Amino acid sequence: MSTNSIKIFAGSSHRHLAGLVATRLGIELSKVGVYKYSNQETAVTIGESVRDEDVYIIQSGSGEINDNLMELLIMINACKTASARRITAVIPCFPYARQDKKDKSRAPISAKLVANMLTVAGADHVITMDLHASQIQGFFNVPVDNLYAEPCTLKYIKECIPDYRSAVIVSPDAGGAKRATSIADRLDLDFALIHKERKKANEVSRMVLVGDVRGKVAILVDDMADTCGTLGLAAKTLVDNGATRVYAIVTHGILSGKAVSVINNSVLEKIVVTNTVPHESKKVECPKLDTIDISATLAEAIRRTHNGESVSYLFSHVPE
Amino acid sequence: MRRTKLFAGSSHRELATLVAQRLGHPLSNVALQAFANRETSVHIGVSVRNEDVFIIQSGSDTVNDHLMELLIMVNACKSASASRITAVIPYFPYSKQCKRKKERGAIAAKLVANMLSVAGVDHIITMDLHASQMQGFFNRPIDNLVAEPCIIRWVRDNVPEWQDAVVVSKNAGGVKRVTSMADKLGINFALIHTDRNPHRQEAWSTLSSRAPSRVPSDAEDDEEDEDEEDEEDEVVAGAEAAVEQANLHHRLASVNEVSADDAVTAGSGAPSDVSKARETKAVVVADESSGESCDRRVKQVQRLSLVGSVRGRVALLVDDMIDKPHSFLQAAEQLMQCGAKAVYILATHGILSGNALQLIETSPMVRRVVVTNTFPVSAAKRQLTSKLTVIDVSSVFSEAIRRTHNGESVSFLFDHAI
Numbered sequence: 001m002s003t004n005s006i007k008i009f010a011g012s013s014h015r016h017l018a019g020l021v022a023t024r025l026g027i028e029l030s031k032v033g034v035y036k037y038s039n040q041e042t043a044v045t046i047g048e049s050v051r052d053e054d055v056y057i058i059q060s061g062s063g064e065i066n067d068n069l070m071e072l073l074i075m076i077n078a079c080k081t082a083s084a085r086r087i088t089a090v091i092p093c094f095p096y097a098r099q100d101k102k103d104k105s106r107a108p109i110s111a112k113l114v115a116n117m118l119t120v121a122g123a124d125h126v127i128t129m130d131l132h133a134s135q136i137q138g139f140f141n142v143p144v145d146n147l148y149a150e151p152c153t154l155k156y157i158k159e160c161i162p163d164y165r166s167a168v169i170v171s172p173d174a175g176g177a178k179r180a181t182s183i184a185d186r187l188d189l190d191f192a193l194i195h196k197e198r199k200k201a202n203e204v205s206r207m208v209l210v211g212d213v214r215g216k217v218a219i220l221v222d223d224m225a226d227t228c229g230t231l232g233l234a235a236k237t238l239v240d241n242g243a244t245r246v247y248a249i250v251t252h253g254i255l256s257g258k259a260v261s262v263i264n265n266s267v268l269e270k271i272v273v274t275n276t277v278p279h280e281s282k283k284v285e286c287p288k289l290d291t292i293d294i295s296a297t298l299a300e301a302i303r304r305t306h307n308g309e310s311v312s313y314l315f316s317h318v319p320e
Numbered sequence: 321m322r323r324t325k326l327f328a329g330s331s332h333r334e335l336a337t338l339v340a341q342r343l344g345h346p347l348s349n350v351a352l353q354a355f356a357n358r359e360t361s362v363h364i365g366v367s368v369r370n371e372d373v374f375i376i377q378s379g380s381d382t383v384n385d386h387l388m389e390l391l392i393m394v395n396a397c398k399s400a401s402a403s404r405i406t407a408v409i410p411y412f413p414y415s416k417q418c419k420r421k422k423e424r425g426a427i428a429a430k431l432v433a434n435m436l437s438v439a440g441v442d443h444i445i446t447m448d449l450h451a452s453q454m455q456g457f458f459n460r461p462i463d464n465l466v467a468e469p470c471i472i473r474w475v476r477d478n479v480p481e482w483q484d485a486v487v488v489s490k491n492a493g494g495v496k497r498v499t500s501m502a503d504k505l506g507i508n509f510a511l512i513h514t515d516r517n518p519h520r521q522e523a524w525s526t527l528s529s530r531a532p533s534r535v536p537s538d539a540e541d542d543e544e545d546e547d548e549e550d551e552e553d554e555v556v557a558g559a560e561a562a563v564e565q566a567n568l569h570h571r572l573a574s575v576n577e578v579s580a581d582d583a584v585t586a587g588s589g590a591p592s593d594v595s596k597a598r599e600t601k602a603v604v605v606a607d608e609s610s611g612e613s614c615d616r617r618v619k620q621v622q623r624l625s626l627v628g629s630v631r632g633r634v635a636l637l638v639d640d641m642i643d644k645p646h647s648f649l650q651a652a653e654q655l656m657q658c659g660a661k662a663v664y665i666l667a668t669h670g671i672l673s674g675n676a677l678q679l680i681e682t683s684p685m686v687r688r689v690v691v692t693n694t695f696p697v698s699a700a701k702r703q704l705t706s707k708l709t710v711i712d713v714s715s716v717f718s719e720a721i722r723r724t725h726n727g728e729s730v731s732f733l734f735d736h737a738i
Contacts, residue, residue, distance in 0.1 A: 038673040039643050040383050041414055046424035065358045066384040073435070078426035096359055106364040108396035116438040117391070121431055227356045257356040 004085060006306050007050055009075060011059030013068040014278045017092065017295055018058040024299035034071055042067060044074045050084040054306050056127075057087065058298075061095025062254065062277040069095055069114065073121040080122030088125040088305060089118055090298060092276035093252045097132035098224075100139075115139035127301055129276055129294065130223045130251040145311055147301055149251040149274050150179075151318045152292050154186055156272060157219065160290075161247060167217040168192050168243075172234040180221045192218070194234050207237045214242035225250040225273065228259040232266040245269045252276050253289075260286045296320075321345055321725050323403075325368050327393060329377030331386040332696040335410060336376040338714035343722060352389060360385065362392045368402040374721050375405065379413035380696055381673070387413055387432065391439040398440030406443040406724060407436060408717060410694035411641075411669045415450040418457075433457035445720050447694050447713065448640050448668040463730055465720055467668040467692045469737035470711050472504055474690060475636065478709075479664065485634040486510050486660075488626075490651040498638050510628025510635075512651050624654040631659035641669035642691065645676045645683075652685035662687040669695045670710070681705035 007030045010018030015029075022029045031047025057079070059072040072089060079087050099110035111132075118126065119141055126140060129147045137144040157164050170192045171180035177193055184191040192211025218238045225231055225248070235246040246268050253273025255263075260282055263271055272290045273279065283289050300319035304311045325348045328336030340347045349365030375397070377390040390407060397405050417428035429450075436444065437460060444462040449455065455462050475482050487509045489498035495511055502509035635655045642648060642665060652663040663686050670691025680689055681704060689705075691697070692713045702708055715738045723730045 037416075037643075039379070039671045040381050040673070041417070041428070042384060043417065043428070044426055050424065063358070064384075066360065066388040069388070070384040073431060074426045074428050077428065077431045078424055081420060081427060082424040099359070099361075102399060104363075106368065106396055106400040108362055108392045109399060110359070110392050110395065113391060113395045113439055117435050120434040120438045254357045256358070 004052060004054055006302065007048075007053045007055045007084075008302070009046070009055065009057045009079075011057065011068060011071050011075060013062050013071075014058070014060040014092070014275075016278060016280070017060065017275055017298075020275075020293065020295035021058060021090075021299045021302065024295055025303060032075065034075075042070050042074055044071065044078050046075070046078050046082060050079050050082050052083065052085045055079045055084040055087045056090050056302050058090040058092070060092045060277055061097075062093060065095050069117075073117060076118070076121040076123050086124045087122055088127055088302070089123045090127045090302065092129050092294070092298065093254070094128045094131055094136065097136060100133050100136055111136050112139040118142075125305065127298070127305065129274075129298075132223060145301060145305070147297055147311070148315055149276075149292070149294055149297070150183060150186075151314070151316060152274065152294050152297065153221070153249050153251075153272075154183065155318050156249065156292050157183075157187065160272075161217065161219065163217055164189075164219075167219050168211065168213045170194060170211070170213065170218050170220050170234070170238060172196070172220055172222055172230050176222050179223065183221055190216075194237060196230065196233075207233055209237055209241050212241075213238055216243060218243040218246045220246065220248040222248070222250050224252045224254060225259070225271065226254045227257045228255065228262045228266075228271075231268065231271070232262045235266050235268045239267045247272065249273075249292075253279050255279055255282055263288055321372075321722065323370065324372045324374070324725055325366065325402075326721075327364070327373065327375045327397075329375065329386060329389050329393060331380040331382075331389075332376070332378040332410070332693075334696065335378065335693055335714055335717070338693075338712065339376060339408075339718045339721065342715055342718035350393065352393075354385075360388050360392055362389065362396050364393070364396050364400060368397050368400050370401065370403045372725055373397045373402040373405045374408055374725075376408040376410075376717075378409060378695060379411040379671075383413045387435075391435060394436070394439040394441050404442045405440055406445060406721070407441045408445045408721065410447050410713070410717065411671075412446045412449055412454070415454060418451050418454050429454055430457045436460075443724065445717065445724065447692075447716070450640060463720060463724070465716055465730070466734055467694070467711075467713055467716070468501060468504070469733075469735060470692065470713050470716065471638075471666055471668070471690065472501065473737040474709070474711050475505065475664075475666070479634060479636070481634045481661070482636075483507065485636055486628065486630045487636045487638055488512060488628075488630065488651070488655060490637060490639060490647055494639050497640065501636075501638055508628065510626060510630055512654060513625050513627055515623040515625060624650060626654055626658045629658075630655055633661055635660040635663045636666055637663055638666045640667065641671055642667040642689070643671040643673055643676065645672075645679050645689075649679065649683050649685060652683065656685050665689045667691050670697055670708075671695055672697065672701065677701055677704040677708065680707055 008022050009030050009032045012034050018029060033045035035043055037043055057075050059068055076087055096110040096114045102109060124142055126144045130149050131146050134146055137146055168190045169180045169184040171177045172194050173196055181191050192213055195208045195210060220234055231248050238246050248268055248271045250273050254277055263286055268288060270288050270290055272292060274292045274294045296319045297314055301311050301314055326340055326345055327350050328347050330352045351363040353361045355361050375393050377386060380386050394405055414428040414432045420427055442460055447465040448467050449464050452464060455464055485507055487498050487502040489495050490512045498509050637651055648665050655663050665686055680686055688707050688709060690709045692711045697710055716733055719738050720730050720733060
């Protein structure tokens with residue numbers, strides 16, 4: 001007898017987060033076997049019936065990104081062919097989100113490709129968080145819920161940054177200005193902007209601060225911290241301009257390459273990331289790293305999606 | 321070739337270079353890198369506007385990365401207004417996962433086909449698909465080339481006793497492939513049948529408790545792989561058995577007549593017994609596909625039996641791919657026990673993962689392993705054994721590309737080595 005109940009499957013990229021979400025929902029993760037054949041092809045066995053059930057597959061775009069993406073696609077496809085009623089891909093950190101435009105001749109729009117691949121695999125719905133550009137929602141022909149880490153970020157600032165009332169919210173680049181102003185407005189704080197000249201991907205040359213941070217706490221806000229070159233330089237620019245302390249709050253802490261050593265050697269007081277991407281191992285090496293748990297938001301989004309309730313509440317509130 | 325661009329993915333540049341040389345057409349520039357977060361980055365270095373684009377990318381040991389790379393390359397060319405994009409995929413990845421062989425399994429090969437279409441591929445050229453039915457997965461034209469003519473040519477040139485050899489399939493699923501080769505060489509064929517003790521008792525819990533571990537141990541993996549392979553083959557056999565059986569009987573019977581003195585193991589001396597064996601197998605197949613047969617990792621007692629005779633002859637063990645060689649080595653052992661003079665292993669795709677080549681090198685049963693260069697076999701791997709021969713099939717691909725570009729028929733390539 002099918003009950004059209006929630007089934008949560010965890011891909012291998014971030015089982016910890018999936019576990020937290022399942023605990024929040026008061027259910028257990030459903031059984032799935034994910035392994036690789038000797039020729040390195042990914043194979044998946046769905047361990048229980050999903051016929052006529054509401055399936056959620058949690059897989060983040062991190063680590064071995066192509067392997068994890070392929071795994072997600074095969075899991076979706078396996079549930080599809082096993083007659084699931086609806087399949088929702090829960091992708092806290094959307095892979096290839098930065099390849100979202102044809103910024104030079106013959107550049108691929110890989111984010112669109114990933115969107116198409118998810119659709120063709122059989123995803124009926126996508127839940128993600130802080131897309132690099134919200135336009136990516138338009139790449140899909142299925143509904144996409146782009147959740148925000150902002151409410152959780154606000155809560156963190158209020159609770160964990162002592163003198164936040166005199167702080168300045170800083171965007172490390174022009175593209176993030178909207179995100180930063182939104183937070184500044186909500187907290188009723190000032191706002192500054194760093195303009196950077198970028199020569200090539202992951203490399204930054206010169207930075208100019210627009211706005212005043214002298215004698216204040218500066219809070220850098222961005223959607224993604226990868227190699228952290230930008231953040232390190234931005235923090236230095238802020239201190240050079242008289243900021244007393246510099247925090248960085250970032251939704252997706254990918255922290256690849258030399259990120260950990262860059263952070264350790266930077267003037268950053270703290271770097272705060274959400275757990276959309278696993279970073280437990282990096283926390284050991286990097287005492288400045290702090291985590292915001294967003295599993296509650298994901299869990300509530302799943303619950304509301306399942307029950308057909310509105311998720312807009314989550315855009316401005318942290319669920320209890 | 322005018323208005324044509326050839327691109328090579330990073331999986332198998334050696335083959336791509338050979339193809340380009342044979343076509344006398346240079347490979348075009350493409351920058352393939354990974355970002356710091358390991359996302360794949362592609363930059364097409366030349367204009368492809370209104371060009372006929374061919375992208376050569378095979379499977380490899382990092383199959384997901386290379387598949388993604390291919391998809392992004394296709395997508396980049398598509399959005400750069402290429403007039404037609406042909407993906408040349410010598411070894412089609414995920415081709416073994418081409419049917420739902422267990423409850424709730426994914427048809428990953430179909431998924432890959434869909435992904436290629438959605439990325440913007442207009443045409444696909446590949447070789448020796450695991451099951452030719454996979455051609456139906458695509459809603460684009462697909463040319464499934466065959467390595468058989470090249471392998472046959474190699475046999476004629478390099479196996480001294482080939483006229484008296486026997487082509488052997490190590491399972492029922494490969495019989496079609498083997499009979500076709502036997503016909504073209506004008507020699508006999510035989511078949512190895514795997515009997516299984518159906519003690520499928522291990523509970524589902526074994527698998528689920530193992531589930532979180534991503535890479536199972538080698539031993540388990542092997543078993544899994546073999547099981548999968550054979551189960552798969554059995555299903556194929558089940559489907560085709562009815563059609564093939566009459567024909568098969570006839571041929572097997574004649575084989576048995578020729579060598580009536582040979583005590584063929586496991587009572588396959590007469591056609592009626594053969595048919596009984598096959599009926600039993602059909603029942604097993606039905607069991608597997610209908611029941612809750614989640615325990616695919618069962619410990620099985622395998623008993624091989626040879627149908628046909630190889631006494632005093634050279635045996636050519638043929639299959640479409642060789643990954644872990646255990647089933648091949650078991651079959652080779654069986655063949656030697658049945659009096660074969662020597663065993664050659666012939667396979668199109670030489671995946672040869674893990675310690676496959678060491679096992680082959682140390683096995684006294686195998687004289688030679690022959691594969692084609694559809695799948696990259698690194699120089700380091702080749703050094704591990706002196707028994708490995710890699711046949712170059714780049715000419716088949718270059719000719720297929722030339723003919724596709726010029727709108728000529730490619731059927732010629734199905735029967736002729738070039």
